[in-house]
Amino acid sequence: MNDSTAVSPEKAKPVKALPDAQIVTSVKHWTDRLFSFRVARPQSLRFRSGEFVMIGLMGDPDANGKQKPLLRAYSIASPSWDEELEFYSIKVQDGPLTSKLQHIQPGDEIILRPKPVGTLVLDALLPGKRLWLFATGTGIAPFASLMRDPDTYERYDEVIMMHTCRDVAELDYGRELVESLPNDPLIGELVGDKLKYYPTTTREESPFMGRITDNLRSGKVFTDLGLPAMDPAVDRGMVCGSLDFNKDIMEILEGFGLNEGANSEPAEYVVEKAFVG
Ligand code: A2P
Structure with a gap:
C-alpha cells in the first residue's frame, strides 16, 4: 500500500x-x-x-x-x-x-x-473440511477479508482461492495478498500451507488459463491441485462475481450436491447478491 x-x-x-x-x-x-x-x-x-x-x-x-x-x-x-x-x-x-x-x-x-451486512460469512456455512472461495475481478474483496481472518483457518483444513481475471495485472491485488499471508506476523502460522491459490486469466497468457466455471466443469482444477471433486459432506463454497458468474457457479455447485445457505439457515455454499462487478 x-x-x-x-x-x-x-x-x-x-x-x-x-x-x-x-x-x-x-x-x-x-x-x-x-x-x-x-x-x-x-x-x-x-x-x-x-x-x-x-x-x-x-x-x-x-x-x-x-x-x-x-x-x-x-x-x-x-x-x-x-x-x-x-x-x-x-x-x-x-x-x-x-x-x-x-x-x-x-x-x-x-x-x-x-x-x-452480507451473506459471505463463515456462520452461514455448515461445518466442513475444505472452503472454496470463487471470485471474478473485484469479487475477490470479501475473500481478501476472509483470507486474513484467523477463524477461517480454525474452521477449515484447507482454503482454496480461485480467482479469474481477464489479464495477469488484474490478479496482482489478490496475488500479493495471498503471497504475503504465510509470512504475516499475526496469522502466518495459522495459514501455514492451508491456503491454496488458483489464479486464472481468460484474455492473456498465464500459467493457468480459463474461467473458474470451465475449470470446475472439466475437473482440471481438481487434477491440478490434487484434490477430489467437490463433495457436499466436506466441501463448502463462497461465490462473489458478476450476476452471470454467480448463476453459472451456483448451477455447478448444485450439480455437486451442495445447497445454498444463508445467515438464518446455514448450508453448503453462499453467494453475495449485492455485489455488482
Ligand atoms: P471472459 O474474459 O471469458 O469474459 P470482467 O472483467 O468482465 O468483470 O470479467 C472478469 C473475469 O470473469 C473475466 O476473466 C471473465 O472471463 C470472467 N467471467 C465473466 N463472466 C463469467 C461467467 N459467467 N462465468 C465464468 N467466468 C466469467
Missing part, C-alpha cells in the same frame, strides 16, 4: 463535513481499471469478515443546488481485526460513483454508512 502523504490544511476539514464521513488514509492504483484504498475505521464499527457496507461521495448538485449522497455496496476487504477498513474497486470512466471515487487522495473524506 502507498504511504499516506501529509494532509494539506485545505483538506483537513472537520470530519463531519459529510454525513458518516471517514478519512482516506492510503490509495493504491493497481491498473487503469482497478484501485484499492484504506479509510479510518469508525470506533464503533463491528463487522464479520466477508460483509459489505454502503460507501460513496456526495453527488453533483441538482437544479436546485441540492446534493445527495451517491452510495454503492462495497465489500470490506480488510479483516475484522484491522484498525482500518480496506476497499477494492473497479474504475468505470463514466460510472456515477467510481469516475469520481478513483481520484480520492489520502486526507479526503468518503461517506461510509456503518451498517455492515
